[in-house]
Amino acid sequence: MSINNHERSSSRYGSKIADATVGRLSRYYRTLKHLERQETETVSSEELARRNNVTSAQVRKDFSFFGAFGRRGLGYNVKALKQQLGKILGLDQEWHLALVGVGNIGHALLNFSQFQEHNFHFTLLLDSDPSKIGSKIDGMEVKNLDNLDAEVKNGHVDIAVIAVPVEAAQKVTDALVGAGVKAIFNFAPISLFVPPDVTVRNENMVIEIEHLSFVLAQQ
């Protein structure tokens, strides 16, 4: 077991892809979606670069990992490029999310419409609080955390979202890994230990906001 804070993700595209590349693909995808809504038909690497604060060489390099997408001088077809990036990012599929921990953060995530819009759907809610177990949220019943293994296996969970208190996070992680979950989105402020075939992404809003207080404190 090792702490798994990937800086590179395995891919079918030969060499490993840097996490930063994947993040930029997501951002290009967002730009293309915006351009599609505006009925723009083609876009240059320069324009994609400008809108994402990178160089056009970077854009072309990012795309080169996945094969050539455009023809020099003609730019990219917005619709086709969006579709290709969406496929690479797995956005052409529906993903089932399990929410572990139905507290403040959990509720916020359930109400976070952008997940739904991007094909990420909560299909399983788990909590250990007897007053929550059996209650319904958006028509979904909150299930008993004690039955995690069976519920996760029955629910065909793709991604588990950990929104439990920090003290419970590693134990929940171990149970999720045991139930076969390969992707974890962690909101607990702790580094999780997982086997190498499990990917963890950490969300930590406190660490983000502390960048701002750091900068302000220097002034």
Place this chain on the structure above:
Amino acid sequence: MSINNHERSSSRYGSKIADATVGRLSRYYRTLKHLERQETETVSSEELARRNNVTSAQVRKDFSFFGAFGRRGLGYNVKALKQQLGKILGLDQEWHLALVGVGNIGHALLNFSQFQEHNFHFTLLLDSDPSKIGSKIDGMEVKNLDNLDAEVKNGHVDIAVIAVPVEAAQKVTDALVGAGVKAIFNFAPISLFVPPDVTVRNENMVIEIEHLSFVLAQQ
């Protein structure tokens, strides 16, 4: 005006500090807080490294930007180091947050107790929805977004949190910058244009979760 996605933050410590360094300081701070709760008195750079998935050389290098914190072979005093890092990160001060946009994300952030615990306090709420303006949340009145300039100036806002729809985000940013705000925590999925003396941190949970769908789609 340029898109401001800092990769380095200005500091009083001579050279510019990489954003990744600041993020690691936040993580070390968290580890130290945990150790302090456990009444651990000293910690080695090796232990700090192990708990944060970095090398001990990295830990020592990160601290070297800010002066020497420990003595070789003796490890660091947990309490003293936590205090020093807290000061560097600005966590010894109270910060006033303005929330712009009191929708789903906004509500979730107001309920996010970790901000309070780390001295980040919402002191101003702004929205443009007439049905929200004048209503109270946690004893705070939602103010009219049209009066942003006066409200921000009166409220001594340190950090503005942008939780408005993507279409409104740049306009709100311009108004905040005009009102003198130097630090912005942006939840709208768009790159904001700000002057060089304003720092923006972007929070994008969709981009994070797309890392996971990317990895799953490769399997």
